[in-house]
Amino acid sequence: MKIPGLSPSGSIRQRLILQLLVLVAVLSWMLYISVRTVASSAVETTQDAILGSATIAIAEELRGGDDGVGIDIPYTAFSMLGATGEDRVFYRIVIDGVTVTGYDDLPLSDDPLGGLTPIFYTRAYQSETVRIAAVERSVLVSxxxxxxxxxxxxxxxxxxxxxxxxxxxxxxLGIGFFAVAALLSLLTARSVIQPVRNVAEAVRRRGPQDLRPVDRPVPSELAPLVTALNQFIARLSGALFRTETFIAEAAHHIRTPLATLRAQAEIALRQSHNEAARAAIRGMIRSVDDSARSVGQLLDHAAVVYRTDQRADEEIDLAALTRDVVAAFGPAAELREISFDLSVPDQPVTMTADRLLLESAIRNLLDNAVKYSALEGLISVSLLVEGGEARLSVRDRGRGLSGVRSAALTGRFRRGTNVADVIGSGLGLTIVREVATAHGGEFRLTEREGGGACADLSLPLA
Amino acid sequence: MRRLVLALGLILSAAGALALDIEEERLFGSGNETSVVKILSTTDIDIFAPLVIAFQAANPGIAVRYTVASTTEVYKAVPDSALTFDLVISSAMDLQMKLANDGYAREHRSLETEGLPAWARWRDQLFAFAQEPVVLILSRPAFEGLRLPQTRADLIDLLRANPERFEGRIGTYDPNRSGAGYLFATQDARQSDTFWRLSEVIGGLSPRLYDGSGAMIADVQSGRLALAYNVLGSYAAAQLSGDPDAALIELEDFTNVLLRTALIPRGAERPELGAAFLEFLLSDTGQTLIDQKAGLPRIDAATLASAGHRRPIRLDPGLLVFVDPLKRQKFLSEWTAAFLRR
Known part of the structure; x- marks a missing residue:
């Protein structure tokens, strides 16, 4: 499994298999050597026993007497040597240091002979290696x-x-042993690695909001890793909670003073008769509105960023949501005598999405449309369902995009080249695009035929 | 100088020739051959001629010099560096075994040699190409009114019961003079103690001693002998076929089977030619010719297995025992004591 951004250094499984194979190979080799050694010495013992018997058989037939030593080699003495194979046979009988029969150059033992059992030694003879058994007998002659x-x-x-x-x-045998053991070591390596895979799979399959600690049973060797992972999850969870709290706190702490400031500025406007001062106060009110909107959008954006990581999906009716948001814009639009042409299906358009995110996206679309429309303008809002996706189009007769590409306008803090006179933070379209992306949808901003802009937000319904 | 070398060479080759007591020799070939394979054998030229001729038909480039000598001469010729032969054939298994054991034979391995039964080869150096039972032959008129013997015990009883009929009319090999006779006698002695009883009985009836099977068979045919003990069955069968007065008996207590063997000497000048002739001997063509033209039974494990009384003399180191000079001396003196009542 390839993990992006992580280059694995080696593999525990491969290392385990390699070490097991080396171990098994060494054991197989030792098995081979020991079997061969034991077999070799067993065969030599057997062959020695036969050779010894042949030697003794000849020695037993030695006879004393007045005519000298009687020698009568039994037929079986040599015949039995042919029992195990086709080996050449040599012999030598020495009486008082004189070779009386056999091969007079057959090497005799350097060690003293004695006792009834033959002694064995290995020598080179007639350009071959021979095993020799020698025994000594004392025979009475006269x-x-x-x-x-x-x-x-x-x-x-x-x-x-x-x-x-x-x-x-x-x-x-050694090769067979190696094959079986190698197979077993592959299985062992797999079963040893299995718990690691299990934990990885369990963590990978979690939903984006699932920040519960891993509580499945793991082998003791993996416990430190899982404990560390759980501690990390806990820290992450805490950090997210603090971020959420901070956003709410910041909204409260900034919005409230701004509202107070605006109210006081309006009071001051009513009470002041100095035309210069009134103009200054109006400018101040505009700045406060500007700030309030910017703060709102910044917080909106922060909330969107936070919520795209921590989405709370639910069944929502996009049609109802669109109607609600448009209705909420009614007072602001009326101020500028702007009217909405709302075309939304009567039946619910249901989809699984984060309500707050979508609401924020629609609000920003409408806000932009209202902001850039001329007085007494008409904004058409339509929701269409086709081909498994819902498309929300917001079209105005404002000043349009002046040829700037859609992608350039949806960047953070980016604004068009033709809007310097209108209050804006440059965050609105960024929010829309991020919400679209978070829901697997798409956001396009195009020039509208006959002037104005056309904003399309497509969201998959499935 | 050159003359001296030539003269020396002639003297040496003469000495070599002198060292070997040749019985007969023949060069097979048309004179167009490019090489000569030298075969030393104990088997008569007449018996082997069909094989040699067939070999030459198959190998037109090779002439064959076929030399016949006695088993002892053959045995002595192999270690003699002045004499070189490419293939040595002998019926004296013990002597051939001794030669191979003492390192005078070359190894030769082929499909044909691998095909031989284990008892018919030794160390890929000694190869049997014919198996011949050693039999008793007798003249039916001499046994008139008597049951023909089937075992050695039968024979002993017959001889004891009718000494006058067999006095001076029993023939056998003289092991002192014949290598084959020595081998048969020692193998008999090894197989059973009956041999010594039989020897004593025969010894009491003034036996006639022979050097070879041929004369014995002829004397049985002429009626001079009543029976001949230990005769090569193949020769007897050939000579006696169609003779109603002669009988050939494989004794049922045991019948030794002699293996005629070949070896390629270590000192061979053209061992590959010797090997070629050996291959021919062991090939199916060669074996069929040996069986049908030469009258020597081919190597066949099946016929031995079906006849339980036939015991092949095994090619094993046991054969070396009776080659030992002391053992030989002891055996021959015992044999002489039993047979010749001396």
């Missing part, structure tokens, strides 16, 4: 003990073949 050494040697190809076969099986 009542004199004679030392007879019997050595039997065998090449090791059968042994090597068996060990190679076992090594292959051990390798297959």
């Amino acid at each position: 009542n004199r003990p004679v030392r007879v050494v019997v050595a039997v040697a065998q090449t090791r190809s059968a042994q090597d073949a068996i060990v190679a076969r076992m090594a292959n099986r051990a390798a297959a």
